[in-house]
Each structure stands twice: as structure tokens, then as C-alpha cells.
Amino acid sequence: MPPDVPTTGNERLDKVTGRAVFASDITVPGMAHGRILRSPLPHAKIVKMDCTAALALEGVVAILSGEDLADLAQPYWGLYFNDRPVIAHEKVRYVGEPVALVVAETPAVAQAALDRIDIDYTPLPFIDNAGDAIAPDAPRLHGNLEAIADFYFKGQARPVSGTNIYQLYAISTGDTAAAEAEAARVFEHTYTFPGIAHYAMEPHCVTAAFEGDRLTVWSGAQSPTAVQKVLSRVFGLAYANVQVIVPHIGGGFGGKASVKIDPLVAAASWKAGRPVRVALTQEEAMLTCRRLGASITLTTAVDANGIILSKRAAILLDGGAYADTGPAVTVKAANRVIGPYAIKNLEIESRAAYTNTVPGSAFRSIGGPQAVWATESQMDEIAAALEIDPVDFRHRNLLPRGGKVLDSLRPLDADISEMMGHAGQAITSMGDRPAAGVAVAATDPGVLPLGGALVRLLADGSVLVMANSADIGQGVRDVLRNVAAKTLNQDPAAIRVAGPDTATTPFDWGTGASRSTVIIGLAVEDAAQDAREQLLALAASALEIPLDGVQLVPGGVATGSETIPFDRLFHTAFGIDSGEIVGRAMVTPSRKGSDFATSPLFWETAVGACDIALDEDTGALAVTRFAGVADIGHAINPAGAEGQEEGAAIQGLGHALYEHLAFIDGQPVNATPIGYRIPAAGDVPHAARTVLIENADGPGPMGAKGMGEGGLLPVAPAIANALARRYGIRLRDLPMTPEKIWRALRERDSDVP
Amino acid sequence: MTASLDLTFTLNGDAKTARVAPNTLLIDFLREACQLRGTKRSCDMQICGACTVLVDDRPVSSCTTLAADIDGAVVTTIEGLGGPDGLDPVQQAFLDHNALQCGFCTPGFILSVKALLHANPAPSHEEIVEHLNGNLCRCTGYHKIIDAVESLVRP
Numbered sequence: 001m002p003p004d005v006p007t008t009g010n011e012r013l014d015k016v017t018g019r020a021v022f023a024s025d026i027t028v029p030g031m032a033h034g035r036i037l038r039s040p041l042p043h044a045k046i047v048k049m050d051c052t053a054a055l056a057l058e059g060v061v062a063i064l065s066g067e068d069l070a071d072l073a074q075p076y077w078g079l080y081f082n083d084r085p086v087i088a089h090e091k092v093r094y095v096g097e098p099v100a101l102v103v104a105e106t107p108a109v110a111q112a113a114l115d116r117i118d119i120d121y122t123p124l125p126f127i128d129n130a131g132d133a134i135a136p137d138a139p140r141l142h143g144n145l146e147a148i149a150d151f152y153f154k155g156q157a158r159p160v161s162g163t164n165i166y167q168l169y170a171i172s173t174g175d176t177a178a179a180e181a182e183a184a185r186v187f188e189h190t191y192t193f194p195g196i197a198h199y200a201m202e203p204h205c206v207t208a209a210f211e212g213d214r215l216t217v218w219s220g221a222q223s224p225t226a227v228q229k230v231l232s233r234v235f236g237l238a239y240a241n242v243q244v245i246v247p248h249i250g251g252g253f254g255g256k257a258s259v260k261i262d263p264l265v266a267a268a269s270w271k272a273g274r275p276v277r278v279a280l281t282q283e284e285a286m287l288t289c290r291r292l293g294a295s296i297t298l299t300t301a302v303d304a305n306g307i308i309l310s311k312r313a314a315i316l317l318d319g320g321a322y323a324d325t326g327p328a329v330t331v332k333a334a335n336r337v338i339g340p341y342a343i344k345n346l347e348i349e350s351r352a353a354y355t356n357t358v359p360g361s362a363f364r365s366i367g368g369p370q371a372v373w374a375t376e377s378q379m380d381e382i383a384a385a386l387e388i389d390p391v392d393f394r395h396r397n398l399l400p401r402g403g404k405v406l407d408s409l410r411p412l413d414a415d416i417s418e419m420m421g422h423a424g425q426a427i428t429s430m431g432d433r434p435a436a437g438v439a440v441a442a443t444d445p446g447v448l449p450l451g452g453a454l455v456r457l458l459a460d461g462s463v464l465v466m467a468n469s470a471d472i473g474q475g476v477r478d479v480l481r482n483v484a485a486k487t488l489n490q491d492p493a494a495i496r497v498a499g500p501d502t503a504t505t506p507f508d509w510g511t512g513a514s515r516s517t518v519i520i521g522l523a524v525e526d527a528a529q530d531a532r533e534q535l536l537a538l539a540a541s542a543l544e545i546p547l548d549g550v551q552l553v554p555g556g557v558a559t560g561s562e563t564i565p566f567d568r569l570f571h572t573a574f575g576i577d578s579g580e581i582v583g584r585a586m587v588t589p590s591r592k593g594s595d596f597a598t599s600p601l602f603w604e605t606a607v608g609a610c611d612i613a614l615d616e617d618t619g620a621l622a623v624t625r626f627a628g629v630a631d632i633g634h635a636i637n638p639a640g641a642e643g644q645e646e647g648a649a650i651q652g653l654g655h656a657l658y659e660h661l662a663f664i665d666g667q668p669v670n671a672t673p674i675g676y677r678i679p680a681a682g683d684v685p686h687a688a689r690t691v692l693i694e695n696a697d698g699p700g701p702m703g704a705k706g707m708g709e710g711g712l713l714p715v716a717p718a719i720a721n722a723l724a725r726r727y728g729i730r731l732r733d734l735p736m737t738p739e740k741i742w743r744a745l746r747e748r749d750s751d752v753p
Numbered sequence: 754m755t756a757s758l759d760l761t762f763t764l765n766g767d768a769k770t771a772r773v774a775p776n777t778l779l780i781d782f783l784r785e786a787c788q789l790r791g792t793k794r795s796c797d798m799q800i801c802g803a804c805t806v807l808v809d810d811r812p813v814s815s816c817t818t819l820a821a822d823i824d825g826a827v828v829t830t831i832e833g834l835g836g837p838d839g840l841d842p843v844q845q846a847f848l849d850h851n852a853l854q855c856g857f858c859t860p861g862f863i864l865s866v867k868a869l870l871h872a873n874p875a876p877s878h879e880e881i882v883e884h885l886n887g888n889l890c891r892c893t894g895y896h897k898i899i900d901a902v903e904s905l906v907r908p
Binding site for chain 2: 011012013014015016017018019020021022024025198199200201202203248249250251252253279281282471472473474475639640642643644646647648649650651672673674678679680681682684688
């Protein structure tokens, strides 16, 4: 019998008992509290700011404003352009932009002081939608900015000089004009997609503490090393002097990826000379970032047999006031609008423009939901016009496994046709009728293969896995625990996965793009393998036996019939019963045994199928059955994988039916939890099924692929396709609210000849 | 505001007294004065249920309740349910059914379910779903939460 191994507890237990410490639960001795004064205007010059009365309020410690920026090493920051001031400087570019941050002894005093700041603006002409932003005489939000290359994502943005367009990305293959000339039919439709709030249940919260030239930040950050990098630039600090610690995070979905309020809060601490905590309200979180809205026009040519000859796409994204990661969203929207189809002739132009609205940013499958909404809606429109069954129409055009979406991309590593079959079966297993609406997706996750891990085997047999991969609820800690347990042949209960901390844990690019299972999973596997080899060598040497006579068993090493616990092994080897083995690994683009030269490292695929019920008197729609299918290679954490698919699908339901962060005259009109509706328990499909396809053919540990984003993609087009098929109405503008459905029904009935 | 109120109440099984300012919110009283941080702040306007606590076995949004209103009441927060070595059946059901992801909404959901089962030990499926409408979760898609509650009612 192996010896007893101490258990480490686990974070799921902490979460159900209320003991899990989230970013907003952090307190630091001497901490003060910050509240933010925000711009009420979409675009304006700040002509006067007088903080005298606010500073005079008892309990106010300091006020940060644009005047302080001159003393910072780099007052403007960004991921593709340094376009964003740490706090508004001389002008504001959207309603909600921070213009002053009051630091006080209590949140209430800080809040009260906001009303005492005397600030005057001169309004400037503004633009609150991307169409206006690209008009020739549109007011400009920014001057000509220098693109930063390879700073966060690989590559750089290609802005159009003299315009608001901060990114222009094009794909051109073959000859679309010739294809359209010889086509039997050419279809052109425009689909629109609104800005959408992330609505993580925990609004952004950051606590920052400057001590001399050292800065410590506790942040609910998905990308702690990106936060570290930007903070080091803003304050002129060495990376080693910027420590980013990530407690539990109450939801991310991309809204806490790259860098958000961290520079602002750190600057407040720098100004105040005190640790400062800033906890946004949910309303403020909705003014911090959002998914980019889009308008997508597709022109698709088909021959008489229903084969797609060519596709043109004009994608225009509403980027908001600062670029953030919008340039990457622009690229991905272009790649993702193609779909898993064999199309020889492509002409895609994808642009993102600055507007005086909440900054656009990464959100679960960047550019994916916008692109798939358009493409999969049009697939059904074309099928209907050609009087071909929509599933059959897809079959005629689908790429086989190994087919290429683009020559520059890795061949498709999934069988979408087979996945459609599974979706259809799952739907009929839950009810009599076949699916009313189907949609498919294949997206290319922007996975940067750069990230490390330490696996520390401690003397009592417990194991610490250290990686900067943030658990935002997707279950990455369970994935890493399982990988380490399997590689080291230890009980998972003996393994603790530590939270991200840039001071103690190796670099990782960040948590997003479905990359952690593959990249950090491999890093942990490699580090555990390194620890394993060291342990076996140590045992062979200390016990004076051949290397092949010793093996790892739970809690120790075994030599034939005898099991030697780790503390006894260390005692024999080191003279005391202490010490540890440190396994380490860094996954890089040139990792041995991996093919990381081609992008994407794997395809994230999804099929969704649904049936719906509609109250034609009110336009109220319910999804009665939903099936989601994903090819994920291998589920290292099966419960987590299924949960990711289900949760993504319900986020997709929100995108489809309810969610729209709306602006009228530049003013956000529903950026509150009352005005903005996300799905609740009563909204979910009455019956739902998730099918995970596991062929162990992914690049990650045990053949895993990344996952977690794809399930969102097919939902909106599948519902729209169901509405068209069952009720004869075609909606091309999200969300599909009861009012829009009702109006479409009225229009349908008035069209009767 | 210098006036203050003296409260006598029961918190997680212990008799307590406290002096609070009349405008103190229950969420702030619990999180700051009592250092019970399992009660989570999210919407601040009684929409999301993350701050749910039990007052006399009824679910209450502590973000929009005055601390003064718990005078004489029995208050239960997530910390008042089972600890790691003796989970409440609702906590265990959430674990068993993987009814949590990020976990931020989880204390509120668990207490909300406690209140449901206290008032109605055998709710129908529709009653469960209707009750859970008062709590928002952005991660799970709700199916596993509903399954967890169903497992307690119809094992």
C-alpha cells in the first residue's frame, strides 16, 4: 500500500463554501478606495477641471486626473497603438471614459467627492456607429498613430491614414469577378450584429500598491503578463518589479483579457502613495469594454448544382474609442467568415473603425459570432432560394477533414459532416421533429505557443503546479491537475494548482483563444515529465539501484515490492527529510515533438441545431431543443468541457435573442443590469444535449484540442434559420427580439399576393 | 450621519449585537464589519442574486437591504452552511452536478435554493426554474444548476 498522501483541498470546494477569495475580496493593509468620475459626453474637450472642493472633503486622499500624466514614463498605452491615456487627457472620447479618480478612506467618501469636482467640457462632433466613422468628412478620434508591432499579438495593425479606420485586413484568392460572371445565381445580403456586454458576474476589480519602485497588483486578469508588461511601460519599472497576482476571477469571457483598468488603478496608487482598491460596478464594467458590433455584406456566387463558386465579404466593425485588441478581432472576423467550406475564389475586406462608444475588445471567439452569424444565415438563405435542403447544401460545400479553409492555414482537423449527423441525431433523440435550424462553424484560434510551468514535488508527496493560466471558471486548474497527476502517477487530490503570480510563476501569454489546455497543458506535462525524470534518477542514485528498477507510485517511488515515500527518499538522498524536486518547462514555437509552425494549432469546430416555439401574437420565441457538437480531441476534464459547451451555447442564446449594448446620440442607453438582459434559468432550452467528439487527434496533452468558445457560434444563425424555415421570416439584425420577430411576421402576412 | 442603531440578531447560528449607521447596506455590513466575504457584490440593484443571504429563511438581496432591517432576525450567509468537512446537501449537489464554473454566483444560488426547499420541499420543475430566475449566472448555462436542484427534490 502506498503511504497516505496529504490532500490539498480544491477550489471547487472553496467556491461552494464561500471561502474562495476573488479579486474583489482582496484587502491590503493601509488600503484606500477609488471611485471614478466618468465623461457624460461622447466626444469633448476638457476645458476646466477644479478638484479643490473635492480634495477638501474629509477623508479624500488624492485625485488622479489627466494633469498627472506628464509625470508618467509612458502616459498612453495600448496593445496595437498607444492610443489610450491612463486617464482622459485634455479630451474625452466616449461616455463613461474615466476623467478623474478620487482616492479616499472609504468608497462612500470617494463617491461623495465625485460630485464636488468642477469640470467643464466643450463638446466636439462625435460618431456613434461605424458607418458614420468611415464617412469622408467624419470627425477624427485620434491623430495618425504609430502601430506597435508584435507587442501582444503577433504582427501589427494596418490603419488607413487620415481616417478612423484603425485596421484593414484583406484576403484575396482566385478571381471572384470571373466566378460571379459564370455563376447560376449570385446572392448578396447584409447582416448586422450589435455590441455586446461581457457581463461577467464579478465586475472588474483591481487593487494596486506601490512601494518605492515596486508595484504589486491584485487583479482579476486573464493575461497577467500583459498587465505586467503594460504597467512596466507606463511607470518605467523593470518587469521584475511589477508583480501581478490573480485571485479567483468571477468570470472573464475576454472582458478581463489583455489589459483593462490596471494602469488606471496603479496610477491612483502611485498618486496617492497608498494601496488603492477600485471595484467597478456592473454598470461601469459595461462602460469598460464590449464585443465589437459589425455589419457584414456577403456576396456569394453558386452554380446550378448548389456549389459555391465564390464569396465576397465586406466586414465593418465598430471598434469604439480605443483599439484595444480590435485589430486582431478584425483579422479573425475575416478568417472566420469563410466557414468550413471549399471556396476557391475569395475577396474579403475587414475593417474596424474608431467610434465614440465603449472600447471594443476581445470576447469569447473574437470576430467569430459576427462572422458566423452572417455566413450561416446566408447559407440557409441560398439553400432556400435554390430549393435545396440546408443540410444538403452544406454537405455539397463542406471541406472534408484535411481540407483547407485557406492555403495559409492548417488543414481542417475535424469532420464537420459527421458532426452535423451527431447534431441531427441528438435533436431527434429529444423530440419527434427534425431540427428546424442548423449552423456550423470552424474557427482558427489565435494560439500563441509561448508559456511555461513549474511542477514542484514536495517532500510530503504533495505537488504544486505553478502556471500563469487564469481559471475564469473554464476549469483550467482541473485540466492542469489531471495532466500532472497522470504524468507523475500521483493522486489528483495531492496536487494543488497555484494561481497566477508573475513574481513566482513562469511566463505565459495569457488565458484566451482556447489555448490553455494545449499550451499550458503541454507545459505542465513537460514540467511533470522533467520532475519525473529527476525523481527517478535521484531514486536510482540514492538507493543504488538501476534506473529501470524504480518507478513512480502514488506518494513515492517503488522498487520491486517496496514503496519508499518521497520524504524517506529525500532523507536518504539529502540527509534530512526535506527538499523538493522542481520540474520546469517552457513551451515555445519550436517545441520538440510539436508542429507549431502553422496556424492555427487546431481548429475549433462547432455544430448547433435547434427547434423553436413561437408565439405569433407576441413574437416571443423559445428554443425548445438545442444540440451542440464540438470536436475537442480529448476531454481532460470532461465535466468542465461539457460545462463550457453548455455555457457558451447559452451566451450564444443571449446574443441571439436579448443582448444589444445600445447607443443613441453617443449615449449608452441600456448599460445597466436593469436595461441589459442576459439569459436567466427560465430562458434556456427545455431540452439540450452536448456531444463531444474525442479522437485524441489534437496537439495538446492526451490528444486534446482547445475548446470553450465554439459552442457560442452556431446558436444565433441556427435560431434565425429555424425562424425562416418554420415561420417564413428572415431576420438579419441581431438580437432577434420579440418586436423584430412580430414585425417580420406582420410583413410576411402583408406580402401575401 | 452620526446617528447609529443597535442591532441584535443571529448570524450563522451565533447571537450577535452590532452598532451600525442607519444607511449601512446589509452587504457592506456582512462583508466589511463581519468579514464574511462569501456574500458577493455584482449588480447592486437586486437583479442578479449574487448577494443573496437568508433572513429568517427567506432569500434577500443584501445589496438593497439595510443592515438595520436584520434587527431581531436570523441571518444565514454561505459561511453558515456546511464547511468543507460537512457540506450542506445543496452544496454537495452543486459539486456533484458541476453546477458552478467561476463560482462567483454560487453562494447566492446555493442560498436561494436553500430558501426554495425550505418554503417548498417538493417543487415542480417549473417551480425550480421560476425560482432560479432570480439568480444570474453567466458561465454555466443553468442546465447543471437545475439538475443539481432536481437531484435534491427527485433523487
